[in-house]
Amino acid sequence: MPEGHTVHRLxxxxxxxxxxxxxxxxxxxxxxxxxxxxxxxxxxxxTEAYGKHLLHHFxxxxxxxxxxxxxxxxxxxxxxxxxxxxxxxxxxxxxxANEQWWTDLRGPTACELFDPLAREQLLGRLGPxxxxxxxxxxxxxxxxxxxxxxxxxxLMDQRVVAGIGNVYRAELLFRHRISPFRPGRDLAPxxxxxxxxxxxxxxxxxxxxxxxxxxxxxxxxxxRVAPAREDRFYVYRRAGLPCRVCGAEVRRQELVGRNLYWCxxxxxx
Ligand SMILES: [Zn+2]
Numbered sequence: 001m002p003e004g005h006t007v008h009r010l011x012x013x014x015x016x017x018x019x020x021x022x023x024x025x026x027x028x029x030x031x032x033x034x035x036x037x038x039x040x041x042x043x044x045x046x047t048e049a050y051g052k053h054l055l056h057h058f059x060x061x062x063x064x065x066x067x068x069x070x071x072x073x074x075x076x077x078x079x080x081x082x083x084x085x086x087x088x089x090x091x092x093x094x095x096x097a098n099e100q101w102w103t104d105l106r107g108p109t110a111c112e113l114f115d116p117l118a119r120e121q122l123l124g125r126l127g128p129x130x131x132x133x134x135x136x137x138x139x140x141x142x143x144x145x146x147x148x149x150x151x152x153x154x155l156m157d158q159r160v161v162a163g164i165g166n167v168y169r170a171e172l173l174f175r176h177r178i179s180p181f182r183p184g185r186d187l188a189p190x191x192x193x194x195x196x197x198x199x200x201x202x203x204x205x206x207x208x209x210x211x212x213x214x215x216x217x218x219x220x221x222x223x224r225v226a227p228a229r230e231d232r233f234y235v236y237r238r239a240g241l242p243c244r245v246c247g248a249e250v251r252r253q254e255l256v257g258r259n260l261y262w263c264x265x266x267x268x269x
Contacts, residue, residue, distance in 0.1 A: 004129060004130070007049045008131050011049035014103065017100070018101065024040055024096070024098070036094060038066055043058065044096075051163040054069070056070075077105075080104075128161060129161075140192070147184035147185055150183065168199065168203065171236055176198070213232045215234060238250045239261060240252075246265045251263070
């Protein structure tokens with residue numbers, strides 16, 4: 001599943017390519033035909049990412065403004081390229097295009113029109129997003145620090161922190177040597193402050209590069225400027241392999257329906 005950095009990257013890319021231009025919208029598959037009709041021919045005035053939610057703001061008309069809300073979910077993806085756009089194929093939910101660029105959306109969990117109230121309601125349900133400058137980490141700690149739930153489950157809860165996915169949560173806890181099973185209320189405020197800062201740094205790097213790297217150079221098998229795929233993580237998808245720091249076998253277990261990875265020695269408590 002795309003994590004917050006991917007969605008923020010898309011927001012920036014779509015802003016670069018489409019903002020200020022009149023956008024043609026269509027739903028070749030038909031499932032968003034009504035929504036595409038509303039958006040078609042409007043000018044894109046801005047984009048916004050909040051956690052894993054992507055919002056496109058279109059110019060208002062007599063009938064009001066229009067906001068496109070997209071959540072990619074597990075399988076959704078955008079494909080983007082220069083004009084001319086290819087023949088529509090497959091389950092193409094939405095195509096946005098201007099005279100220079102096109103972007104195709106397939107397989108999203110949500111692709112719908114929002115009014116400003118729906119946007120407010122969505123943002124009101126989400127925890128702070130580490131990639132947004134307006135994020136307040138205290139709001140997240142208010143929930144974490146009073147919960148008996150395992151910190152690994154809390155970090156995946158979008159009402160607590162918006163934008164973290166399976167990779168960042170596993171890697172973040174490893175980097176701070178925190179057991180994923182520790183109850184949230186046993187996390188000290190200064191530990192949360194350190195986690196939040198690190199998360200911001202890691203996710204911002206993810207926005208810049210387009211991929212996640214959490215390993216420090218001294219823990220990689222090869223020294224390279226851009227770490228090889230197998231060198232990017234400490235524990236994520238490394239079950240059965242030796243921990244990069246202590247050599248213990250990395251473990252995997254299902255937690256709230258997703259695979260959790262951790263080092264039982266480095267993250268003992
Ligand atoms: Zn270890």
